[in-house]
Amino acid sequence: MRFMLLQNYGEVESDCPPIMEWAPGDIEAHIEFQQALNQELAERGELVDAQGLAGPELAKFVVSDGASAPVVTDGPFPESKELLAGYRLVDVETAGRAIEIAAQASAAPGAAGVPIRQPIEVREVMGAPLITDEPFPEA
Amino acid sequence: MNAAASIEGLLRDLAPRVLGAVVRRYGHFADAEDAVQEALLAAATTWPTDGEPDNPLGWLIRVAARRMADQYRRDDARRRREELAASWSLSRPDPAPERDDTLILMFMCCHPSLTPASAIPLTLRAVGGLTTREIAAAFLVPEATAAQRISRAKAKVKASDEPFELPPPGERAERLRCVLHVLYLLFNEGYASSGGPDLTRSDLSGEAIRLVRAVHADLPEDPEVTGLLALMLLTDARRPARTRADGELVPLAEQDRTLWDRHLIAEGVALVTEALRRGQVGEYQLQAAIAAIHDQAARDADTSWPEILSLYSLLERMTGNPMVTLNKAVAAAMVHGPAAGLALLDGLSAPLGDHHRLHSVRAHLLDLAGDSEAAVAQFRAAAARTTNLREQHYLTTKAARLAAQRAAE
Numbered sequence: 083m084r085f086m087l088l089q090n091y092g093e094v095e096s097d098c099p100p101i102m103e104w105a106p107g108d109i110e111a112h113i114e115f116q117q118a119l120n121q122e123l124a125e126r127g128e129l130v131d132a133q134g135l136a137g138p139e140l141a142k143f144v145v146s147d148g149a150s151a152p153v154v155t156d157g158p159f160p161e162s163k164e165l166l167a168g169y170r171l172v173d174v175e176t177a178g179r180a181i182e183i184a185a186q187a188s189a190a191p192g193a194a195g196v197p198i199r200q201p202i203e204v205r206e207v208m209g210a211p212l213i214t215d216e217p218f219p220e221a
Numbered sequence: 222m223n224a225a226a227s228i229e230g231l232l233r234d235l236a237p238r239v240l241g242a243v244v245r246r247y248g249h250f251a252d253a254e255d256a257v258q259e260a261l262l263a264a265a266t267t268w269p270t271d272g273e274p275d276n277p278l279g280w281l282i283r284v285a286a287r288r289m290a291d292q293y294r295r296d297d298a299r300r301r302r303e304e305l306a307a308s309w310s311l312s313r314p315d316p317a318p319e320r321d322d323t324l325i326l327m328f329m330c331c332h333p334s335l336t337p338a339s340a341i342p343l344t345l346r347a348v349g350g351l352t353t354r355e356i357a358a359a360f361l362v363p364e365a366t367a368a369q370r371i372s373r374a375k376a377k378v379k380a381s382d383e384p385f386e387l388p389p390p391g392e393r394a395e396r397l398r399c400v401l402h403v404l405y406l407l408f409n410e411g412y413a414s415s416g417g418p419d420l421t422r423s424d425l426s427g428e429a430i431r432l433v434r435a436v437h438a439d440l441p442e443d444p445e446v447t448g449l450l451a452l453m454l455l456t457d458a459r460r461p462a463r464t465r466a467d468g469e470l471v472p473l474a475e476q477d478r479t480l481w482d483r484h485l486i487a488e489g490v491a492l493v494t495e496a497l498r499r500g501q502v503g504e505y506q507l508q509a510a511i512a513a514i515h516d517q518a519a520r521d522a523d524t525s526w527p528e529i530l531s532l533y534s535l536l537e538r539m540t541g542n543p544m545v546t547l548n549k550a551v552a553a554a555m556v557h558g559p560a561a562g563l564a565l566l567d568g569l570s571a572p573l574g575d576h577h578r579l580h581s582v583r584a585h586l587l588d589l590a591g592d593s594e595a596a597v598a599q600f601r602a603a604a605a606r607t608t609n610l611r612e613q614h615y616l617t618t619k620a621a622r623l624a625a626q627r628a629a630e
Contacts, residue, residue: 083608124365124366124369125369126369126373127362127366127367127368127369127370127371127373128366129363129366130361130362130363130366131363173360173362173366175336175338206608207608208608208609208610208613209608209609209610
């Protein structure tokens with residue numbers, strides 16, 4: 083089963099200040115944590131992809147009707163907290179395992195090493211259906 | 222068939238025999254498996270240009286043995302080197318592959334300590350002779366991820382410390398169940414995603430059939446092995462008709478039956494008939510018998526639903542699986558009318574909860590009963606809950622068509 087674990091720039095459930103205000107050592111510890119988590123997932127044979135996205139300052143919104151020139155809006159945006167910051171795509175044996183990984187990611191160390199408690203959105207990726215017997219309609 | 226493809230086929234067939242011979246001679250299943258993989262890769266690159274050696278099996282065993290020796294020479298662990306030296310001196314000069322090697326390897330790769338998700342890639346590599354790259358492509362994961370899964374699976378097999386031989390007779394039946402279950406899941410993995418853009422994945426069904434054929438060759442008298450092979454053939458026979466050119470699903474009732482593979486059907490029917498004659502009915506035989514009834518109906522209207530209903534009742538009693546009851550409800554609706562089917566669904570809310578298939582079967586039965594408003598709602602509920610993109614397209618379209626029909630009336 084594949085899951086996309088998404089994190090955006092939204093509110094966190096701790097008193098953690100924005101990363102720009104952290105001590106350098108805390109930032110390093112945070113980055114190391116993320117890398118170690120990716121490494122762990124890779125070693126378990128669960129990691130498909132992990133990417134961080136460039137900041138909302140570089141984001142663009144594109145709207146088109148397919149005929150006239152597209153309308154491109156540059157960031158930053160007032161709703162930037164809802165923008166995606168990064169994701170992990172994992173291939174795991176159970177939905178419970180995806181939740182476990184999300185919990186690990188949510189508890190990434192923030193300022194002074196205190197867990198950030200960032201909400202992680204867990205979404206199953208469409209793919210092969212669960213094993214079924216004689217499906218109806220045959221699928 | 223071109224030369225490269227025929228060499229590839231030969232290598233896949235030889236893979237378990239090479240591995241069996243190397244493990245017999247030197248032990249160390251996990252390391253031997255790596256060495257055999259390297260030997261297969263070496264053959265795949267050199268044989269097409271240099272030509273096939275006179276004794277391909279001997280060539281592969283020799284190269285794999287050399288790789289193993291090289292690996293241990295590089296290895297710092299003196300103990301392992303000594304172990305190997307000891308086993309070399311004991312080894313026969315040219316060990317003939319044993320008849321049961323493929324079967325023993327299958328039991329090891331489908332060890333009960335492994336989950337199917339680990340057993341499948343290991344089986345594909347060690348018994349099926351696929352490369353890590355091919356396995357990674359089939360499961361749509363990076364090669365490193367596939368490699369990690371295989372080596373973790375091997376570490377578990379190693380930890381189980383099982384001798385390289387058939388499991389003791391008392392455990393054999395249960396262990397065989399594990400093997401068949403893994404192969405069944407492998408087949409489904411390929412079948413569920415066959416057609417359309419996922420062509421590499423549909424090869425997995427072909428691999429599953431090849432591996433079950435190998436087990437069947439070793440255990441021709443086992444009715445469940447025969448039943449599983451029959452089930453796969455009878456299901457695979459419908460593959461050409463079950464997706465449109467654009468990859469969208471075609472339900473069984475609407476399939477162009479002239480596209481079904483007659484040879485596979487004939488073979489599957491013969492196998493399941495032979496298996497059932499032995500009088501030890503099992504779940505794969507029953508599923509195969511149901512598939513055979515579908516396959517033998519020239520038109521959907523010719524389907525013998527009463528027979529299917531009684532087979533599902535047997536299967537339900539044998540497995541207690543609510544998914545079987547779901548299928549039985551469909552058969553009951555075809556025999557006794559939609560109300561009978563819908564009544565059976567009522568008991569499934571507890572075990573199946575909000576499963577999309579419960580919604581989609583209810584939708585079909587409501588549609589049959591003429592309650593299109595409720596059917597539309599159920600089709601939509603199913604579409605929102607499926608995790609399969611094609612199935613979602615099918616269900617969404619079905620809901621939209623039915624809604625449009627209602628609006629027009």
